[in-house]
Amino acid sequence: MSAAVPTSSAATQPVVLITGCASGIGKALAQAFHAQGHRVCATARRVDALAPLAQQGMLTRPLDVTSQADIDALLAGLAAEGLHVDTLVNNAGYGAMGPLLDVPAEEWHKQFEVNVFAPMALIRAVLPGMVARRAGRIVNISSVSGVLSTPFAGAYCASKAALNALSDSLRMEVAPFGIEVVTVQPGGIESGFGQAAGNTVRLSAGSPYEPVRDAVMGRASESQNGATPAAVFAAEMVQAVMAPGCPPVVRIGHKSRLMPALKRWLPERMLDRALSRKFGLTRLR
Numbered sequence: 001m002s003a004a005v006p007t008s009s010a011a012t013q014p015v016v017l018i019t020g021c022a023s024g025i026g027k028a029l030a031q032a033f034h035a036q037g038h039r040v041c042a043t044a045r046r047v048d049a050l051a052p053l054a055q056q057g058m059l060t061r062p063l064d065v066t067s068q069a070d071i072d073a074l075l076a077g078l079a080a081e082g083l084h085v086d087t088l089v090n091n092a093g094y095g096a097m098g099p100l101l102d103v104p105a106e107e108w109h110k111q112f113e114v115n116v117f118a119p120m121a122l123i124r125a126v127l128p129g130m131v132a133r134r135a136g137r138i139v140n141i142s143s144v145s146g147v148l149s150t151p152f153a154g155a156y157c158a159s160k161a162a163l164n165a166l167s168d169s170l171r172m173e174v175a176p177f178g179i180e181v182v183t184v185q186p187g188g189i190e191s192g193f194g195q196a197a198g199n200t201v202r203l204s205a206g207s208p209y210e211p212v213r214d215a216v217m218g219r220a221s222e223s224q225n226g227a228t229p230a231a232v233f234a235a236e237m238v239q240a241v242m243a244p245g246c247p248p249v250v251r252i253g254h255k256s257r258l259m260p261a262l263k264r265w266l267p268e269r270m271l272d273r274a275l276s277r278k279f280g281l282t283r284l285r
Contacts, residue, residue: 012084015041017074019065019122020092022049024191025141028234029089034058036238038087041078059083065092065118071125085126087137087242090119095156097220098202099209103155107202115159120166127174134178139241140167144185144256148263148271151279152209152219171248182241183249187256188227208284215280228253 016033020026021042030042030053042053043063050060061077064070078084096103096111123138130136145153146160164183171181201220203209209216233253240250251257262271276282 012079012082013039014086015039015059015078015083016087016089017041017043017078017085017122017126018089018091019043019063019118021053021060022046025186025189025230025233026091027053028230029091029237030058031056032231032234032238033089035235036242038242039083041083041085043074044092065122066113068121071121075125084129084133086135087139088122088126089139089141090122091141092118093141093159095153095220096202097153097156098216099152099207100154102202102204102207102209104202108155111155111159112162115156116162116166119163123170127179130179131174131177136174136179137241138170138174138179138181139184140181141184141186142167144187144251144259147185148259150219150222150275151281152216168248180246181248182246184237184241185249185251185256185260186228186233187251187253187259188223188225189233189253190224190227190229212280212283215283219279226254 016038018026018030018033018040021030022044026042026044030040034040034053034056039059040053041059041061042050043061044050045062045064047060047062050058054060061074062070063074075085093115094111096107119140126136126138130138140163142163143156143160145157146162146164149157149161164185167181167183171183174181201217203213203216236252237250240246240252251260266274
């Protein structure tokens, strides 16, 4: 059962709740919101990793986004402190990489658990309070990879495409209650994503993709080539999503506009050929 939330904002103070703040984009977002005067609750699985943010005056709390018990405990704790979530930023996520043939079932489940089901659990937990207050903002950090799929990242691309679709439906459903939903689709942003993704690359023994192992591994770090600094991305994102009349979809960072444009304007077969060459698939013929 979800944690109880106050039905009146009169006795509580608003916070920006951000997931995945231990490093990278999440840490930069916490600092950017804090710099703009917002009261930030930064979360991560290990609260000790949030010590630098606590030293800067932010609330820091432990949260495993895949644990409903953690979510309930967090919201109950905030309510007990006289706080309510005014803005939820679903940032926590990761990328499972590898040919679809080689990605095992358990990795598929984990990819969707973290990138899709966890954000929805948090949204469902904070929505009753937002509906009661007739105000709130939900920011889902997706990716342009959810718009343009590439080889060797199918599981990740599929999870972000699902998050995009869920955000679209949610935006319409909660608008009558004064709640905004913004989908942020970053391009390449400097972070530990490439290294983390590299650690999750799946290439089975005897895989038919073994001859292009370098290309499979290269896809894991592709987003870090020419990437936009996380602090630059975070400052621009906070300004965009907190502005009146923010567009439903915000794209920021290296290639964030190029990739959707390629998907929209290039014929599918032409795009397939270009991506196949880029990621070494033509060498398998």
